[in-house]
Amino acid sequence: MSERERIAARIRALRAKTVENGCTEAEAMAAAEKLAQLLADYNMTMDEADLRASPFGDHVHDAAGTVALKLWKPASAIAKLTNTRYWTGGRAAPTRITFVGLTHEVEIAAYLLAICERAMRTESAAIMHAVRRLPHIKQAARVMPFLDGMADRLAARIRAMIPPQPTGRGLVVLRNALITEELARRGVEIETGSARRPMNWGAYRDGQRAGDGVALNPGVAATSAARALR
Structure with missing residues (x-):
């Protein structure tokens, strides 16, 4: 535990010393004075002290087949929406997607990715049925x-759900720094990849239209996401 983490823990403990929690009025006043002094000495806010107590979590999503090859696109947008980090691949499963971040934000990321995969599998299965008599290469x-089109459209819709950044960006920077520290502790290094451009633009546009029809937000509407993810 770093010194700043220790100070944050001490600040939280001092905040809990109240009359309602069994302290005398004098003890509560002394605790409040010490808390204010620590906040000033270490240039820390209560928001930072609370954020440093938030548990980190991860979610591993294994996928297979053609859908798995495109699932990274909505996953990338989901990571931005939920303030998590993600990566694909791994020794166990090349189509594995992993999210790491604050536990409640990872849970939202896992939920959204499951919606996207289910929708992409349903729609692609219908396309495969329609072209089942064609040679494999034409399928x-x-x-x-x-x-490609469906994944890109889902990603664009998810990015549109990202709430505006608050005026003060201190907590955003801190959150990113804490996640970076967590990844370093896990020995994870994330590299940026690139995507190929689709060749069949008619099919691509069909996929975009299918992406427009997916209900992404039963419980994760833009307003509720904004409250949960700030």
């Missing part, structure tokens, strides 16, 4: 651009 030429 792929129809399905893969469709999934």
Whole structure:
């Protein structure tokens, strides 16, 4: 535990010393004075002290098939919405997607990714059924651009749900720093990849339209997401 983490823990303990919690009025006053002094000495806010107590969590999502090849697109947008970090791949499963961040934000990320995968599988299965008599290479030429379009549209809709950043960016910077520290403790290094452009633009646009029809927000509407993720 770093010195700043120790101070944050001490601040939280001092805040709990109240008359309602069994302290005398004199003890509560002394605790409040010490708390204020620590906040001033270490240039810390109560928000930072609370954030440093938040538990980190992770979620591993294993996918297979053609859908798995495109699932990273909505996953990338989900990570931005939920203030988590994500990466794909791993020794156990090349189509594995992992989120790391504050526990409640990772839970939202897992929920949204499951919605996206289910929708993409349902729609791609319908396309595969329609082209089942075609040669395999022509099936792929129809399905893969469709999934590209659907994944891109889902990602765009998720990014549109990101709430405006608050005026003070101190907590945003702190949150990112804490997640970076957590990844370092886990020995995780994230590299940036790139995507290929689709060839069948008709199928791509069909996929975009399918992405527009997915209900992303039963419980994660933009307003509720803004409250949960700030």
